[in-house]
Amino acid sequence: MDRLIDLLPDLWEATAETLYIVSFSLVLGGIAGLLIGLALYATRAGSLFPNRVVFGFLNVLVNFFRPIPFVILLAAVQPLARSVNIRGIGPEFGIFAITIASMFAISRIVEQNLLTVKPGVIEAARAAGASRSRVLFRLVPREALAPLVLGYTFIVVALVDMTAIAGAVAAGGLGEFAIVYGFKQFNPWVTWAAVLIIIVIVQLVQFFGNGLARRILRR
Amino acid sequence: MTFIRLTGVTKSFPPTGKDAAPVVAVDDVSLEIPAGSITGIIGYSGAGKSTVLRLVNALEKPTSGTVEIDGRDITRLGERDLRALRGDIGMIFQQFNLFDSRTVAGNVAYPLEVAERPRADIRPRVAELLEFVGLADKAKNYPEQLSGGQKQRVGIARALATDPRILLADEATSALDPETTHEVLGLLQRVNAELGITILVITHEMEVVRTIADRIVVMENGRVIEDGAVFDILSAPQHAATRRFVSSIIDEVPSGEKLATLRQRHPGRVVTFTVRDGDVTQADVFAALARHGVRFELIHGGINDIGGRVFGHLTLSVSGDADAVDAAIADAGTHAALIEEDVRG
Numbered sequence: 001m002d003r004l005i006d007l008l009p010d011l012w013e014a015t016a017e018t019l020y021i022v023s024f025s026l027v028l029g030g031i032a033g034l035l036i037g038l039a040l041y042a043t044r045a046g047s048l049f050p051n052r053v054v055f056g057f058l059n060v061l062v063n064f065f066r067p068i069p070f071v072i073l074l075a076a077v078q079p080l081a082r083s084v085n086i087r088g089i090g091p092e093f094g095i096f097a098i099t100i101a102s103m104f105a106i107s108r109i110v111e112q113n114l115l116t117v118k119p120g121v122i123e124a125a126r127a128a129g130a131s132r133s134r135v136l137f138r139l140v141p142r143e144a145l146a147p148l149v150l151g152y153t154f155i156v157v158a159l160v161d162m163t164a165i166a167g168a169v170a171a172g173g174l175g176e177f178a179i180v181y182g183f184k185q186f187n188p189w190v191t192w193a194a195v196l197i198i199i200v201i202v203q204l205v206q207f208f209g210n211g212l213a214r215r216i217l218r219r
Numbered sequence: 220m221t222f223i224r225l226t227g228v229t230k231s232f233p234p235t236g237k238d239a240a241p242v243v244a245v246d247d248v249s250l251e252i253p254a255g256s257i258t259g260i261i262g263y264s265g266a267g268k269s270t271v272l273r274l275v276n277a278l279e280k281p282t283s284g285t286v287e288i289d290g291r292d293i294t295r296l297g298e299r300d301l302r303a304l305r306g307d308i309g310m311i312f313q314q315f316n317l318f319d320s321r322t323v324a325g326n327v328a329y330p331l332e333v334a335e336r337p338r339a340d341i342r343p344r345v346a347e348l349l350e351f352v353g354l355a356d357k358a359k360n361y362p363e364q365l366s367g368g369q370k371q372r373v374g375i376a377r378a379l380a381t382d383p384r385i386l387l388a389d390e391a392t393s394a395l396d397p398e399t400t401h402e403v404l405g406l407l408q409r410v411n412a413e414l415g416i417t418i419l420v421i422t423h424e425m426e427v428v429r430t431i432a433d434r435i436v437v438m439e440n441g442r443v444i445e446d447g448a449v450f451d452i453l454s455a456p457q458h459a460a461t462r463r464f465v466s467s468i469i470d471e472v473p474s475g476e477k478l479a480t481l482r483q484r485h486p487g488r489v490v491t492f493t494v495r496d497g498d499v500t501q502a503d504v505f506a507a508l509a510r511h512g513v514r515f516e517l518i519h520g521g522i523n524d525i526g527g528r529v530f531g532h533l534t535l536s537v538s539g540d541a542d543a544v545d546a547a548i549a550d551a552g553t554h555a556a557l558i559e560e561d562v563r564g
Contacts (some may be wrong), residue, residue, distance in 0.1 A: 124316035127276055127387075128330035128377070129296070129305040152393045216320075218361060 004189045011190075012064045014177035015197050020089050021166070021173055022159045022201075025098035029159075030152065032099065033106025036062065038136065040107060041114040048122070048132045058107075065104040070162055073101050074169050094171030102155060109151040113133055117143045146216040153209025157202050164198060174198055222254035223275060223385065223418050228269050228284035244270040246441035247284070252419060252434075254384075257411050259428030259449075260421040261464055268421040270437070272387050273420065276308040277301050288385070306334050309378025309416075313390035315370040319361040323373050324349065324358040330380040330455075348376040352406060368399035375406060379414070386410060388420040392427055399430035404431050425464045429453065429525060437461045452521075454495055454530040470520045472532050477519075485518050487538030490548055497527035504551045511547035513539035 004011075036058060042048050044053035046141070074097050078088040081096045117140050119214020124134045141148065174194045182191030220296060229343050230245040245267045252258050260268045266312075273279040277293050296442065309330075317326050324345050331341045352372040362370055371391060378386055385516045389395055390423045392400040408431050411418050421429060428449065437445040439460045444450060453469060456462045472491045473481055480491055484495050492504050501522075508515050519534035537544050 010320070039486040093262075118312050118316065120312055120316040121318060123278065124310070124312060124374075124377075125329070125333075126278060127305055127308070128333055129302045129381070130329075131302060134333065143318060145320065186501045208382070218363075 003095060003146055003181075003185075005176075007190060008101045010181070011197070014174045014194070015201075017091050018160065018163050018173035018175075018198075018201070019051070021094045021163045021171070022097065022156065025102055025159050025162075026152075027043055027096070029099040029102035029106055030155070033155075034110055036103060036107035036116065037110025038141075040111040041140070042136050046119075047117055047189075048136050050103045057147035065101070066108070068101075070097075070101055070165050073097060073169070074166060074171075089170040091172040093169075094163060094166040094173065097171070098159060098185060101162060102159060105158065106152075106155055108196060109155060110148065111153050113144045114140055115149040116147055118146060149209060149213045149216060153206060153213070156205045156209070160198060160201055160205070191219045221251045221348075222256075222289060223250070223252040223419070224285075225250040225271070225274065226285045226287070226289040226489040227513075228271075228272060228274060228280060228281045229284060230267075231282050241444065243441050245274065245281075248438075248441070248443050249284075250436060250443060252417065254417055255411070255415055256395070256434055257407070257418040258434040258436060260438060261423065261428055262421075262424060262497045263423060263460075265440075266438040267441040268438050269389060272310075272389055272419060272421050274386060275385070276305050286329065302333075306330065306381040307383050309381070310380050310387040311371065311374040311391045313393045315362070315367075315374045315394075317370055317373055317377075319363075319446045322358065323354060323360050323362070323365070326362065326373055327376045327380055330377060331370055334381055340486060343543065344380065345376075348379055348521075350463045351379070358469035366392045368393050368402055371395065371403050372406060373527075375403075375410065378417075379410065384416060386416050386418045388418065388422075389420055391420070393422065393424070394443045400427070401430075405430055425468045429468055433526065437464065450496075450525045450530065452530050453525050466488075469523050469530070470532060473519050473534055481518055481534065481536075485516070485536035485538075487516075487536035488516070488544050489518070489534060489536050490549065491520065491532050492551070494522065494529060494531050494533060496530060501533070505550035508535075508537065508547045511543045511550060513537050513543050513547045539562060 008146050040055065040058050040062070043051040044059070045052070057117055077097050077100055078093070079087050079125060081093050082088055086096050121143060122135055122140065131189065163173050163176070164175030167173050167177070168179055176193035178191045181187065182194060226249050228245055228248045229243065231241040231243045234241050237487050248271060259270060262268045262314060270279055271378060274281055275288070277286070277296070281294055286294055293301070296304060318329065321329065327345045327348050328341050336344070345358070346355065349358055352375055354369060354376070356371055357365065357369065362373065365373065392403050395403060404427065407418060407420070410416050420427065420432060432449055435445070435447065435449050436443055437452070437458065437460060444458045445456070445461045452461065453465055456465045476491065487537070515535045515537045517533060518536050520532040522531040524527055
């Protein structure tokens with residue numbers, strides 16, 4: 001307990017680092033995932049821009065990365081990170097690895113949520129004279145906004161989780177704090193303090209996401 | 220004046236399975252739809268009527284044949300011209316297909332935004348349209364707060380936003396209860412009469428066609444099997460499928476089991492007269508029967524008003540002295556041009 005009090009400044013720093021990693025990964029992975037997800041949605045058979053080759057390629061690409069366990073992906077992308085001048089440890093590496101892992105997961109979530117828009121609604125927009133790209137980029141995401149918000153909320157929670165795992169390879173944040181000062185020094189108080197903060201972050205994110213989705217759905 | 224003309228139009232879709240043959244949804248269809256008319260395309264599901272509708276606003280391209288609107292072949296138009304064309308053709312749907320993320324006013328404004336109308340023009344136009352469909356007080360509501368009939372009226376307002384010359388209705392009343400159906404059909408009639416918009420309605424309900432259409436096109440297996448004025452088709456259907464549709468709203472000449480039951484219940488000779496406006500009148504028939512002093516009663520059938528003209532089958536049981544009955548029926552047959560007597564069972 002005393003040890004935890006001594007470590008409090010480090011704990012706050014680790015919390016800030018976790019938030020830093022999560023928010024950057026969310027923005028980068030979120031945008032990349034949104035684009036891949038839109039492309040998957042648009043190119044599937046019967047959609048707005050059906051294209052077997054592009055859809056097949058993206059589908060295989062996503063399916064290739066998705067099953068790789070994140071701890072292994074962390075190690076696997078280290079050389080790749082170094083090749084773009086990012087050190088193999090530290091928060092920047094965490095952001096790099098999490099962005100890669102999350103963009104493929106996000107793309108699936110985006111694709112699935114866009115698919116909830118009824119084909120009839122798209123047909124109505126096309127019959128009103130809207131171009132395919134207008135429907136794809138403006139109407140469909142707006143119509144699917146509430147499930148998209150919930151999907152992204154789910155992803156933020158997953159990002160917090162990934163950040164903690166990345167901590168195991170010294171990517172910083174609460175994960176590293178819990179492992180270095182708690183687990184490795186046999187101090188469960190420290191571990192639990194990190195866990196508690198992670199739980200608080202997750203709860204806040206979920207609360208905010210649910211509220212936003214409710215507002216969009218006007219319920 | 221022919222406004223929409225389909226000439227030898229075939230539309231086939233790629234096969235669904237590996238060894239399946241391509242699906243021919245529309246098979247060599249030729250149609251002429253006059254300007255200002257309300258035409259009903261009727262058929263069972265899978266008859267190809269939905270595809271015909273989508274060929275008119277080019278959401279589907281024909282595999283072969285041409286689709287002309289106001290003399291212009293739209294099958295040759297590029298995407299940009301097609302978008303302009305669709306602004307001239309409104310469409311409403313069975314499931315309404317409103318945008319849930321937009322208010323009622325936002326839904327109606329959508330085609331205007333797409334057509335890049337100035338913002339200052341959109342607002343009054345939307346208000347005018349909502350007034351026309353009787354939903355001025357719902358402008359700020361969202362679709363989920365509306366009843367089915369209200370949703371369809373929003374759909375109609377949205378379809379009319381860009382002042383189209385054609386309105387396509389895809390089973391527009393099939394999801395509505397009878398009373399609301401009536402309301403929506405009344406609105407469509409106003410759209411036709413007050414705005415002069417040519418309406419193409421597809422449905423599987425003869426009642427809808429009878430209520431608002433002046434022309435019927437009957438489709439089966441991708442082909443047009445019958446096509447003509449509503450009164451002509453309803454009073455003299457040629458094909459089996461057409462007869463089935465007609466029988467849903469007009470009592471048929473009884474036959475088979477139905478006839479046997481009637482015979483059992485009524486001892487006299489059972490005959491059916493077909494009454495047709497401008498051709499056969501009931502008065503002639505009844506007067507002829509009365510002259511021969513026979514008793515007769517109406518046991519089946521009835522009179523229908525089809526666009527202000529009378530049509531129907533009247534099945535009578537005629538009884539009395541056998542010779543008088545024969546003479547009466549023969550006499551009625553000469554006065555009234557058409558008498559049908561069913562084979563005795």
